[in-house]
Amino acid sequence: QVHLVESGGGSVQAGGSLRLSCAYSDETSCMGWFRQFPGSEREGITAINTDSGSTLYADSVRGRFTISRDNAKKTLYLQMDSLKPEDTAIYYCTAAYPYGRRCHLRSDLQDYWGQGTQVSVSS
Secondary structure (H helix, E strand, O other): OOOEEEEOOEEEEOOOOEEEEEEEOOOOOEEEEEEEOOOOOEEEEEEEEOOOOOEEEOOOOOOOEEEEEEOOOOEEEEEEOOOOHHHOEEEEEEEEOOEOOEOOOOHHHOOEEOOOEEEEEEO
């Protein structure tokens, strides 16, 4: 069982930055971030293969968000820059075992979820 605890959410104006953190009990081969808008399904936005260091990004965040991790601190990060009001959502940290030897941004392929942290971006 992997435990994930997010922190760092809050309110920011458009164009600003936030960094989310996710403390984890154990590392899996794939770790990532999802977000959920009110009334919508969870959307995968980025993942990192902890064995190779390769990363995935959804088109909606590529070039603005950066995933990273510090395994010594057992912490996953999401650096969010150039934030937009449409980035307002609950953000979740995930951990997964690779499916087909690679990481995915599909919610049904994530094995563990954090409790989520709210990010609000005002215009």
